[in-house]
Amino acid sequence: MKSRIMRLHIKEFSRENMNSKGLREGFKVDLLEGDNNWPVVMKAVRDIGHKGGWLTAEVPGGDLTHLKKISAQISLQLLSLPLDIFLLPVLRVLSSG
DSSP states (O other), X not given: OGGGOOXXXXXXXXXXXXXXXXXXXXXXXXXXXXXXXHHXXXXXXXXXXXXXXXXXXXXXXXXXXXXXXXXHIIIIIISOSOTHHHHHHHHHHHHHO
8 A cells, every 4th residue: 555655635633623613613723733643643654654755734824934833743743754854845845936
């Protein structure tokens, strides 16, 4: 299966928001602050041999500081991979535009 995964798409979800405000509101939570059990999810991704690549985090937009925060959350807390695997390609795109 690992050779078939070209990219990962992730988003956070909050049952509390869903139950109190409605289904769509469940998705309105910052990455790592909802109910997803990211260590278990990412262990499963690593267990199939996924070594990195494109990862899309569906989060609200923001400035470069916000982008760096999201990238650090993904790289350091979710994937336990060096920050530059995901951050440097993004910064290259931003600096060339």
